[in-house]
Amino acid sequence: MAGSDEADALLSAASELPRCNLWAFDRRRATPTAEALELCAQAYANLSKAVEVVRSVDRWMEGLDAPPEKLLFLAAEAQSSLWAALGVAGVESDPDQLDLFIWVREIGAAHRIFVARHMRMEDPADPTKWAELAEKLDAFGERITSEEKQRKDHDKLLGKLEYELGRLERAHDDPSKVVAWDGVVRALTDWVSGGRPANSREICDLLREHVEAMPEGVELTPEAKQVLEAVEGLAGAEG
Known part of the structure; x- marks a missing residue:
């Protein structure tokens, strides 16, 4: 093969490429x-x-x-x-x-x-x-x-929650707060349903200052309830 036209064509093409050494076709080497x-x-x-x-x-x-x-x-x-x-x-x-x-x-x-x-x-x-x-x-x-x-999904969900909490902080009335909380609930639902712990400290710490001001009319999923219960438990444990 080393003396064939095909090998010659390969060697010629390789010579034009950086760091490409087709040593198997080198006629100077023993096969x-x-x-x-x-x-x-x-x-x-x-x-x-x-x-x-x-x-x-x-x-x-x-x-x-x-x-x-x-x-x-x-x-x-x-x-x-x-x-x-x-x-x-x-x-x-x-x-x-x-x-x-x-x-x-x-x-x-x-x-x-x-x-x-x-x-x-x-x-x-x-x-x-x-x-x-x-x-x-x-x-x-x-x-x-x-x-x-898992790491990328974790970062994506954390970013989603932070975004929704930012919307919540900018909301000026209860209807707009309910809409923002709906986004928070979706993020918490995705977090827990993905197998992540409801009592995750990084999630609970983000929510602590918002939970007590939750307006009426927010529909919580079972997963979101688990997280909010964890937030309340953490607050109670720390007095």
Whole structure:
């Protein structure tokens, strides 16, 4: 394949792209075995999985927040597996592998997370265990996706409640206050029905100064009642 017209076309196209090295088609290299190429393909796939998980939460990629230790451990294993697989194929380096290595090292140092394995040449990950690593990356990625969705939903509902309470503060008569309270009730209903605690301190603290001034005519859902009862209980406990 290395001498085919198709390979020549790929090499020509790759030369126009930044950081694109089609080493498998390089005529100056000995042709890697099929087994070595398969290891590299699977290692590249796992590196991609690791980067997707990292990039799914921008604040990690930008170093603004500390990622879970396990993510750094998995990313370290993914880049090391690729480095080891490339070695089997006779390739010394890869920019994508190096980028992830540097990210793990810098983020770990910034947040004082010690990554004990797979960050040194004498401690390579085993590229033949790519299937196990893929399973771990998939499972962790699903967990992070779920947690990130919950975080965004949390922030969205909190913002919605703050908006409705702002409307309530601007209301000058009971009819307009009832309309604003209807929005507050919807926000509280969504909060509790989504599995969040009715006695959440951040929610209760926002409501405390408004509950006693609730006008008549506000229809409360069971979920909203739970929150308002929690607010009253908190106020009573604090005297």
